[in-house]
C-alpha cells in the first residue's frame with residue numbers, strides 16, 4: 532500500500548508530466564505568448580549578441596585619425612576570388628549567352644534601378660575589387676568606402692563608433708562589424724520583426 536505522502540508525490544509527478552506534454556503544442560494562446568515564443572529565435576541575432584572572431588584575421592582600419600579593426604571579409608565571401616570565373620570582361624560573358632545561371636539569386640532592391648546597376652559597384656573588367664563612381668578600385672575588405680559615397684553620415688557615425696556594433700570588449704581595441712555584415716548591399720533594408728522580448732515592465736507601468 533502507498534502512504535498518503537507517496538500518493539501525493541505520485542499525483543504531482545503525473546500532473547507535471549501531463550502539463551509538460553501540453554507545452555509541446557505549437558499553438559499561441561494570445562499575442563504575448565506568440566511574441567515570447569518567436570523572440571526565442573533571435574538568440575543568435577547578428578545585431579544583439581557577441582560573436583567570437585579570429586584575432587589573426589583582423590584588418591586594421593584608419594579613418595580621420597581613428598584606429599580600429601574589422602574582420603577579414605574576403606575569406607568569408609564564398610564566390611571569392613571572383614576571377615576564378617571572371618577571367619574575361621562581363622560584356623564578353625554576356626555574349627557567350629550563359630544567361631542568368633550565375634548569380635540568379637542576386638536581385639537589387641536598393642536605390643532606384645535607373646541610378647544603380649551591378650556595375651555601379653562592381654567592375655566588369657576587374658571583379659576582384661569593388662569600384663567607386665569614378666571607377667577607382669575599392670578592396671572588398673573596405674566596402675564601407677563604397678557606401679560612404681552615398682551614406683556619408685552613417686559611415687562617419689560608424690567610424691566614430693555610434694552606428695553598427697563593437698564585437699570586442701570595451702577595454703581592448705575596437706573590432707567593428709562591417710556595414711555588409713548587417714546590410715546586404717543588394718537589399719540593405721533590415722527586415723521587420725517581432726520585438727526581441729515581451730516588455731512586462733512597460734505593461735506594469737501603463738496600468
Ligand code: HEC
Nearest residue numbers: 610611612613615616621624625629630631633649653658
Ligand atoms: C562560378 C563562376 C562565377 C564566380 C565565382 C563569380 N561569377 Fe560573376 N558571373 C559569372 C557568369 C557566368 C556571369 C555572366 C552571366 C550572364 O551572362 O548573365 C557573371 C556575371 C556577373 C556580373 C554581371 C551581372 C549582370 O547582370 O550584368 C557581376 C556584377 C558579377 N558576376 C559579379 C561577381 C562577383 C563580385 C564575384 C565574386 C565575389 C563573382 N561574380 C564570382 C560567373 C561567376
Ligand code: HEC
Nearest residue numbers: 604608610634637638639647648649651652674711716717
Ligand atoms: C550598392 C553596390 C552594389 C551593387 C549595386 C551590386 N553589388 Fe554585388 N556586392 C556589393 C558588395 C559591397 C559586396 C560584398 C559583400 C560582402 O562583403 O559580403 C557584393 C558582393 C557580390 C557578390 C559576392 C557575394 C555573393 O553573394 O555571392 C556577387 C556575386 C555580387 N555582388 C554580384 C552582384 C550582381 C550580379 C549585381 C547586380 C544584379 C550586384 N552585385 C550589384 C555591392 C554591390
Ligand code: HEC
Nearest residue numbers: 641642643674677678680681682710711714716719720721
Ligand atoms: C550610388 C549610391 C549608393 C551607394 C554606393 C550605396 N547606397 Fe545605400 N542607398 C542609396 C539610396 C539612393 C537609397 C534609398 C534611400 C531612401 O530610400 O531614402 C539607399 C538606401 C540604403 C539603406 C536604407 C534602406 C531602407 O530603406 O531602410 C541602407 C541600409 C543602405 N542603403 C545601405 C548601404 C550600404 C551598406 C552600402 C554599401 C555597401 C550602400 N548602401 C551603398 C544609395 C546608395
Ligand code: HEC
Nearest residue numbers: 578675678682685686689694695696708709710713714721
Ligand atoms: C551591427 C549592425 C549594423 C552595422 C554594422 C551597420 N548598420 Fe546601418 N543600420 C543598422 C540598423 C539596425 C539600422 C536601422 C534600420 C531600421 O531602422 O529599419 C540601420 C540603418 C541604416 C541606414 C538607414 C538610415 C535611416 O535613417 O533610415 C543606413 C543608410 C545605414 N544603416 C548604413 C550603414 C552603413 C553605410 C554602415 C557601415 C558604415 C552600416 N549601416 C553599418 C545596423 C547596422
